[in-house]
Amino acid sequence: MVTVTPNIDRLSTAVSSTLTAVPVLPTSISAPQNTSTNTPAPTNSPSPTAAGTPTSTFTATPESYKKSLGTPTWQNHLDDGKTFGIGPAGYQDDNTKIYVANGAMTLTSNSSVGFRSWRLAAPAPQNFYLEGVFKSLSCGSTDQYGLVYRAPDYSSGFGYYFGITCTGNYTLYKWSASGPAVVLAGSSPFINQGSNQVNTIGVKAVGNDFTFFMNDKVIHMNDQVTGTITDNNLPAPGHFGVFVGAYSGNLSVSLDDIAYWELH
Numbered sequence: 001m002v003t004v005t006p007n008i009d010r011l012s013t014a015v016s017s018t019l020t021a022v023p024v025l026p027t028s029i030s031a032p033q034n035t036s037t038n039t040p041a042p043t044n045s046p047s048p049t050a051a052g053t054p055t056s057t058f059t060a061t062p063e064s065y066k067k068s069l070g071t072p073t074w075q076n077h078l079d080d081g082k083t084f085g086i087g088p089a090g091y092q093d094d095n096t097k098i099y100v101a102n103g104a105m106t107l108t109s110n111s112s113v114g115f116r117s118w119r120l121a122a123p124a125p126q127n128f129y130l131e132g133v134f135k136s137l138s139c140g141s142t143d144q145y146g147l148v149y150r151a152p153d154y155s156s157g158f159g160y161y162f163g164i165t166c167t168g169n170y171t172l173y174k175w176s177a178s179g180p181a182v183v184l185a186g187s188s189p190f191i192n193q194g195s196n197q198v199n200t201i202g203v204k205a206v207g208n209d210f211t212f213f214m215n216d217k218v219i220h221m222n223d224q225v226t227g228t229i230t231d232n233n234l235p236a237p238g239h240f241g242v243f244v245g246a247y248s249g250n251l252s253v254s255l256d257d258i259a260y261w262e263l264h
Helices: none
Strands: 056-060 074-076 096-101 104-109 116-120 128-138 144-151 159-165 169-176 179-187 197-206 209-214 217-221 228-230 239-245 251-262
Touching: 096 116, 104 116, 104 239, 116 144, 116 159, 128 144, 128 239, 144 197, 159 197, 159 209, 159 239, 169 209, 239 251
Parallel strands: none
Antiparallel strands: 056 217, 074 251, 096 104, 104 251, 116 239, 128 197, 128 251, 144 159, 144 239, 159 169, 169 179, 197 209, 209 217, 209 228
């Protein structure tokens, strides 16, 4: 296991998202100011059931994909927060509190307007399978949490965000120099819904091809036999991490374990 400790002061912790209710990029939205880390989102959460949202089907894998990969290249059991730049005092702003204790990193948000907060680790792999084990401590129907990947830096908020809601929906959205966009959205019977539920979220990224896993099941979008989508806005390598996006004013999620495997 490789552990890399970043400079705590360089790690960014929040981003303002202005995604609309359908997975289409609005032409009137501009990118957020890099110096702002506490501006709430002015619009509602993306709705995976909105008109025009792609439909999806799901196929269970016969066994966990990661079993074929062997030992992780990097793994963090959250015994401390150093890899994510979290000191003993934790982090707190007007919307979010993040701290590490008892083998987990807990992210709590009191936002009711979709304010999104993230935390990034130092490694920046090229091609990988990334997996995080989350527990939803408390959450509302549109609250989101999940993985960030291909983040080019600690400050801009750019990156891909693959998240789930406590009502069984998922969304992949990206923030790049071109602005925000929802890449895909849908619902999954394999998401464990509600509070006090554990969900293992996985992302396989090879070049511009991405495959998504939910509790060891591959998500197949539309008629895609492989379950793989292609998007080239944010090239490799990039940092990865976790995020929360709250609308209920009472979102709390813990990350119990995170790991990645390098792919060739």
